[in-house]
Amino acid sequence: MYYAVIFTSTRTEIEEGYVEMAIKMVELAKEQPGFLGMESARNEIGITVSYWESLEAIKSWKANTEHLLAQEKGKSTWYKNYKVRIAKVEREYEF
């Protein structure tokens, strides 16, 4: 049993610094305790789903100092809007 953080967003036109920060945040997330993985795609909207061992791990990541700065910059500069959903994965199957 684990958790998914579903981050959906629409971007502003402002590109400056965005890709660098996105890469930095992926690297930083990977170092967090309880991090299990991350998947991203974007065209009209962006969807990033990250996977975590526990709600505590998600809370720690949300409160990470560098991540907080990225969140602020995201709101002021890169994102028109975003939505975060925290969900408990109850079953899964694959092909």
Place this chain on the structure above:
Amino acid sequence: MYYAVIFTSTRTEIEEGYVEMAIKMVELAKEQPGFLGMESARNEIGITVSYWESLEAIKSWKANTEHLLAQEKGKSTWYKNYKVRIAKVEREYEF
């Protein structure tokens, strides 16, 4: 409280029929009882997240006859691989 179905996939090179079927499935999903919404993005991988009122609604959608045909065709033709995660949304916030 509601559920998210996180569908991540990688596509084959085969385009024929894919877009038409994808559009048809979105239209069909919208008609299902308990359907709340759907968001998609694709570049290297595709991520589609659909939202549902209950596990029963998800089960019915999975078992829908036209959807079953699309799933078969997806496995035989359009997808290299995919993964489905069913998750209970426990909290959310937005900007």
